[in-house]
Amino acid sequence: MHARLGVAVIVVAAVGTLFALWARARPSAIPTVRVFVQLCAVVAALEAVLGLVMVVTGNRPGQAIHYFYGAATVIPIPAAELLARRVRPESEMLYLLAGVAATALFGLRAVTTGSM
Helix, strand or coil, X not given: CHHHHHHHHHHHHHHHHHHHHHHHHCHHXXXXXXXXXXXXXXXXXXXXXXXXXXXXXXXXXXXXXXXXXXXXXXXXXXXXXXXXXXXXXXXXXXXXXXXHXXXXXXXXXXXXXXXX
């Protein structure tokens, strides 16, 4: 389940990246993209919670670096949202774009280090 949800995090974040790029050209889409990016963050957080439950129950990742990439997958979107509050909506999409792109990339790396 954890591995499948990890793939879902990557897919949702990749789609979020495309939406954020699209919203740069269509400012009317910004509110929709904000909601989608928050969805990406929720999916990543659920994945992290599931991973923590697995650790507590004795299931360890294949490589210890997986812990770093797991945490790194969760952090970028909330950090981007926090920073984006201080800028104009057009610039906000750059921050959100960076956040979802980082989530997708760190998620990809996390999936490759988690297998036993």
